[in-house]
Structure formats: C-alpha cells, structure tokens
Amino acid sequence: MDVLINVFVGLHIIGIAALLGGIFPQLTAVRAGAGRFTPGMLHGALTMLVTGVALVGLNQADDQSVNNVKIGVKLALLVVILALVYVKRDEEKVPSPLLGTVGLLTVANIFIAVLWT
Template sequence: MDVVINIFVALHIIGIAALLGGFLTQMKAMGAGAARFVPGMLHGALTMLVTGIALVGLNQMQDHPVNNIKIGIKMAVLVVILALVYVKRDEETIAKPLFGAVGGLTMLNIFIAVLWT
C-alpha cells in the first residue's frame, strides 16, 4: 500500500508543478498586462484535488495520522485557486491582482504542506 501512496504523492507533486509552472511561465506576460490562465494550471489544480483526496483516504485506511485541520485549510485554499482558474480560464487577459493571488495562494499551499508539521 505504501507504493500506491507514494505514486499518489508523486502525482500530487506533478499537479502542483503544473499549477505553479503555468503561473511562472506567465510572469513576464503579467508584467505586460497580458497574463492568462493556461490549461495546465486548471489541470494541475484538478490533479491536486483528486490526488489530495485520494491521499487522505489512503492514509486513513492505513491508520496513518492525518492532520484534518491542515488538510481542510489546504483544500479550502485549493478550492479558491480552482474556482478562480476555472471561472477565468477562457478570458484573454487576467487582471494582475487576480493572477498574482492565484500564484500567492499556490505558494501558500506549498508552504502549508511543507512547513506545517
């Protein structure tokens, strides 16, 4: 079962990489006021959501300790990210504050995952 959990952790990391990578590739465009949410950002956020839920279930199934408060906060942040990206995905340009908020929330989610022990 540990192999399955590790596969889902790897997929979760790939999802965050797609979301953050999509944001970082648009940083120059954000400076010019032409940033947009690329499809990889939506797919990355969805991958994070699905794999995150699977990881919680798999860890609880194995009786591993799960910090439900941490998971709840991470999921709330991810749902906000996902909602923003989903609603604005078809727009040609995204306002700088909104685009920056998605990047900031993505980094917040990473820091919560890594630093909250």
C-alpha cells in the same frame, strides 16, 4: 500501501508543477497585463484536488494519523484556486493581481504542506 501512497504523492507534485509551471513563464506578461490562465493550470489544480483526496483516504485506510485542520485549510485554499482558474479560464487577459493571487495561494499551500507538522 506505501508504494501506492508514494505514487499519489508524485502525482500530487506533478499537479503542483503544472499549476505553477503555467504561472512562472507568464511573469513578464503579467507586468504588461496580458497574463492568462492556461488549460494546464486548471488540469494541475484538478490533479491536486483528486490526488489530495486520495492521499487523505489512503493514509486513513493505512491507519496513519491525518491532521484534519491542516487538510481543511489546504482544501479551502485549493477550492479558491480552482474557482479563480475555472471562472477566468476562457478570458484572453486576466488581471495581474488575480494571476499573482493564484500563484501566492499555491505557494502558501506548498508551505502549509511542508511546514505544518
């Protein structure tokens, strides 16, 4: 079971990398107001959602304790990220604060995962 959990953790990290990897190259475009949400960012957020749900289920099936409040906060942030990226995915230009918000929420999600014990 530990191998399966570690595989899903790796896939979860790949989803995070896809989401943040779509934001970082656009930092110069964001200053000009020409940033946009790429399909990879949406796929990364969806990967985070699917693998996160799978990880919670696998950990509970393995009789490991799961902090449901922490998972709820992370899920709420991810739902906001997904909503923003999904709704604005077809627009040529996305307002700079919106792209920054998605980046900050993603980083907040990472820090919650790492620091909240």
